[in-house]
Amino acid sequence: MYGILPYAFGAILALLVTASGITATLIRLHPTRNYTSVKLRIQTWWWLASLLFFSLGFHRTVAVVVLAVLSFMAFKEFISLIPTRPIDNSVLLLAYLAIPVQYLWVSMAWYGMFIIFIPVYVFLLLPLRMVINGETKGFVRAVGTIHWGLMTTVFSISHVAYLLALPAHAGAHGEVRGEMLVFYLLVLTQLNDVAQFLWGKLLGRHQVAPKVSPNKTVEGLVGGIITTTLLAWLMGPWFTPLSPLYSLLAGVLISLFGFTGDVVISAVKRDIGVKDAGRLLPGHGGILDRLDSLTYTAPLFFHFVYYFYY
Incomplete structure (x- = not known):
């Protein structure tokens, strides 16, 4: 450690x-x-x-495997929610097989393949397999939902794992390793959810997206942004190579897009007609309910850090 x-x-x-x-x-x-x-x-x-x-x-391999399992479980929850065609079982098998392959690129630190495998190669493969099946009714919806599910629950979340593959970097208080970046991202993302909830309960008066998530308020959003940005600035020198200014920017990014990820997944659940994606986590719902904010914060934070420091 x-x-x-x-x-x-x-x-x-x-x-x-x-x-x-x-x-x-x-x-x-x-x-x-x-x-x-x-x-x-x-x-x-x-x-x-x-x-x-x-x-x-x-060992970081343990963390990569754990994240791969979480992606698998989140994708499984997503697939269990959306209506799928029986003829697409072979397509779903390919989608599931893409999960360990995506995390294999992470374990190999092969950035080029990691960044294009699901967005490009799986994107091209899934509709090809559907064409071979020969069923055109519901084709667009099926290919769109399956690939979007992979992008959200696997590709986005795998960016957390790739933080572990980044080389050590000098920080204000010593060497910064991937485990510290992961801790920074996960803690701020989850605390942002808690802060927005608490500020919303205390001061919330004006709804942000009443048709999507009636409990989300402007006051909760602003309170969460301020709280998370302050924590990001305080934690930045200890857990990241970020300068004070970039730590502030990272806090704004995590808080704002953590909220975005939350409401996007809420919109999916509202469209399907369910409150929670699952029941695995008592008091929280399913894996996807807990990873919703991370589907946005993980890739955005990764590329923010990668662009400026790697």
Whole structure:
């Protein structure tokens, strides 16, 4: 484990212990109130934090495999939600096989193939396989939804894994490695969701996208942007090679596009007619519900850092 990461993990542990203690106290003080949702959310955060510690605390190959499994599960959730044609089972098999191949390029640090495999080669392969099947009814919808699902749940998320493949870079407080960049991205993305939720509950009056996500407010969005940008600026010198100005810009990017990823996936679920993508994570929904913000922040943060420092 590198540099400041053990201390950062300790800080997250302290936050979770504090949140669990506050929740237990509230339950004792107000036994008639229902805190089930909050309790389930915190329990799930314990599992997610443990997964983060396990993934980044061992060899980076472990982290790549974990991310590949998460992509697989998120894509599986997506496919389970959308209507698919029985004749496309062979196409779906190719789509699933593309997941380990995409993460193979990550493990090889083959940037050229990583960046074009799904957007170009899989994009060309899937409709070809559909043509061989010979069914034209529903063709456009089928090929569009399957490839969009791969782009969202696999290609976008694989950018988190490729951060691990980036070479070490000098930072303000020592050497910066990929594990530190991943920690920075994941923590800020998730804290941004929490900050926007809390600010929205406290001050929210004006809806941002009432037809897509009625609970999202302008006040929550602005509060989340300010909170996340401040945290990005504070954490930047310790976890990234970013200058103070670029740390601020990274905070704005993560907060603004984390919100965008959230509402885009909300629009998908609203179109399909479901509240959550799954039930795997108590209090949160499914894997896709927890990765929704990351589908936007991961590729954008990766290319932001890659362009300026690699």
